[in-house]
Amino acid sequence: MKLIVTGGAGFIGSNFIYYMQEHHDYDILCMDALTYAGNLETLKEAEKNPRYSFVKCDIADRDAVYRVFEDFRPDVVVNFAAESHVDRSIEDPGIFLQTNVIGTQVLLDACRKYGIKRFHQVSTDEVYGDLPLDRPDLFFTESTPIHTSSPYSASKASADLLVQAYHRTYDLPVTISRCSNNYGPYQFPEKLIPLMIANCLANKPLPVYGQGLNVRDWLYVEDHCKAIDMILQCGRDGEIYNIGGHNEMANIDIVKLIVGEIGKSEELITYVTDRKGHDLRYAIDPAKIKAELGWEPETKFADGIKKTIKWYLDNKTWWERIVSGEYCEYYEKMYENR
Numbered sequence: 001m002k003l004i005v006t007g008g009a010g011f012i013g014s015n016f017i018y019y020m021q022e023h024h025d026y027d028i029l030c031m032d033a034l035t036y037a038g039n040l041e042t043l044k045e046a047e048k049n050p051r052y053s054f055v056k057c058d059i060a061d062r063d064a065v066y067r068v069f070e071d072f073r074p075d076v077v078v079n080f081a082a083e084s085h086v087d088r089s090i091e092d093p094g095i096f097l098q099t100n101v102i103g104t105q106v107l108l109d110a111c112r113k114y115g116i117k118r119f120h121q122v123s124t125d126e127v128y129g130d131l132p133l134d135r136p137d138l139f140f141t142e143s144t145p146i147h148t149s150s151p152y153s154a155s156k157a158s159a160d161l162l163v164q165a166y167h168r169t170y171d172l173p174v175t176i177s178r179c180s181n182n183y184g185p186y187q188f189p190e191k192l193i194p195l196m197i198a199n200c201l202a203n204k205p206l207p208v209y210g211q212g213l214n215v216r217d218w219l220y221v222e223d224h225c226k227a228i229d230m231i232l233q234c235g236r237d238g239e240i241y242n243i244g245g246h247n248e249m250a251n252i253d254i255v256k257l258i259v260g261e262i263g264k265s266e267e268l269i270t271y272v273t274d275r276k277g278h279d280l281r282y283a284i285d286p287a288k289i290k291a292e293l294g295w296e297p298e299t300k301f302a303d304g305i306k307k308t309i310k311w312y313l314d315n316k317t318w319w320e321r322i323v324s325g326e327y328c329e330y331y332e333k334m335y336e337n338r
C-alpha cells in the first residue's frame with residue numbers, strides 16, 4: 001500500500017504518520033509545503049523507517065503535485081494540509097482559500113488523473129457553525145447543515161463540497177471526516193492548549209477570549225488518527241464521518257486546569273477582547289462512526305491533558321525554537337492592544 005499524507009509535518013498529520021507506521025507496513029510519503037506550521041524536526045523518528053519519504057510540495061502547485069503522483073503512484077491520499085488557525089484566517093483570508101480550497105481541488109484532479117483507491121479529506125466540525133450554550137441537548141450530526149462562521153471554516157466547507165462533487169460527478173472514491181478540537185504532542189503553540197502551557201511555563205499572561213465561556217469538544221490526537229485509519233479500512237465511499245468523544249469543556253475550565261496542573265497562579269489569567277464571530281459551542285454526535293466502524297475514543301481527557309503537559313515539559317526545545325522569530329511578531333500583532 002502506498003500512502004500520501006499531505007500536511008504530515010503539522011500537528012495531526014505527523015501524529016497520523018507515527019500512528020500508521022506503528023500499525024501498518026505501508027510506503028508513506030509525506031507531502032508538505034513546510035509553512036510556519038510545518039516542522040521536519042517533528043518527523044525525525046519517522047525518517048528512520050525505510051518505507052518513509054518526504055517531499056516539499058505545495059498542494060496548490062499543480063505541476064509539482066502531478067510530478068509527485070507520477071513518481072510515487074499512491075493508492076491512498078489523506079489530505080491534512082491546510083491553513084488551520086481561525087485567528088489567522090480573520091487577519092488574512094486569502095491564503096486559506098488558496099491552500100484549503102484550490103489545494104484540495106489540485107489534489108482531487110491529481111487523484112482523477114493518476115487513479116487512486118481512496119482520497120480522504122480531513123475536515124472539521126467547524127463547517128457546521130456553532131450551537132447555542134443553553135441547548136446542551138443539541139449536537140452536530142452528519143446531516144447538520146453547513147453554516148460557517150470564519151474564513152477558515154468557510155474554506156474547509158468549500159473543500160468538502162468539492163470533494164463531494166468529485167465523488168458524484170467523476171465517481172472518485174472519497175471519504176470525509178469532521179473532527180472536533182484535537183490536543184496532544186506537536187501542536188503548534190498558537191492554539192489554545194499549547195499556548196496556555198507555554199505561557200504558563202514562562203509566567204506570561206494567559207489570554208482568554210471574552211469571558212472564556214465558549215465550549216469546545218476535545219479529542220486526544222491519537223484517537224483522531226485511529227478513526228481516520230478505520231475510515232480508510234472500512235469506511236464507505238462518498239460518506240462523511242463525524243469524529244468526537246463527547247468531551248465538552250468551557251475554555252476557562254481548560255485554562256484553570258492547566259494552571260493547576262503546572263502549579264501556577266490563576267492571577268496569570270487575563271481576559272482579552274473576544275475573537276470576531278467567535279463560535280459559541282461545538283459538540284459532535286459520533287453515533288455513526290461508532291455504529292458503522294466500532295470507533296470509540298480511548299484516552300480520557302484527564303489522562304490526555306496530563307500526558308500533553310508532560311510532553312511539552314519534556315520537549316521544550318521543540319516548542320521553544322518555535323516561539324521565537326516569526327511567532328513573536330505574530331503574537332505581538334494578535335495579542336497586543338486586545
Ligand code: NAD
Nearest residue numbers: 007009010011012033034035037038058059081082084182
Ligand atoms: P497544522 O497547522 O498543525 O498543520 C498543517 C500542515 O499543513 C503544516 O505542516 C503545513 O506546513 C502544511 N501546509 C500548509 N499549507 C500547505 C500547502 N499549501 N501545501 C502543503 N502543505 C501545506 O494543522 P493541524 O492542526 O494538524 O490540522 C490538520 C488538518 O486537520 C487540517 O486540515 C485541519 O483543518 C484539520 N482539523 C484540525 C483540528 C484541530 O483541532 N487541530 C480539528 C479538526 C480538523
Ligand code: TDX
Nearest residue numbers: 084085086124126181190191192207208209214216251
Ligand atoms: O489565545 C487564545 N485564547 C482563547 O480564549 C486562543 C488561541 C484561543 N482561545 C479560545 C478560542 C476558542 O474558543 O479557545 C478556543 C480554542 O481555540 P483554538 O485553539 O484557536 O481552536 P478553534 O478555534 O476551536 O479551532 C480548532 O478546532 C477546530 C482548530 O484550530 C481548527 O483547525 C479545527 O478545525
